[in-house]
Amino acid sequence: MEENRMEEMLSTLISMVGNIRKDQESFKIQLNDLQQDIKALQQDMVIVKEDIVEMKQDMLEMKQDMLEMKQDMLEMKQDILEIKQDILEMKQENEKHHQETLNEFKVLKADLDLIWDKTVRNEREIAKIKCQI
16 A cells, blocks of 8 residues: 555656646746747847937937028028118119109209290291391
8 A cells, every 4th residue: 555655656746747847848938939039129129229329310410401401591581681671772772863863854854944945035036137137
């Protein structure tokens, strides 16, 4: 009986050890799978980090481009202000020349009126002299 019991115990022990080995093998497989998953995740993280670095570089370039565009816009605004000032000065100068021209025309009209007046008087005197001759 004791022998049976020992055999039973040995049999139980062997099956327990076998189960433990199966579990151990299963754990090893799972551990290998986990390690492969971790390696894949690490590779993915490296790729993500590279992408983040590229994105940061792109953002810096975009910021630089935006700063350049802002500078260009400021320069264009300054140019527009200068052009507006030039146009205003040209309008004022044109108005001045226009007034000067109008004044010259007034003087010419006055001269023309005087010439016509003298011409009419001279024509009358010539007509009188012709009548007397």
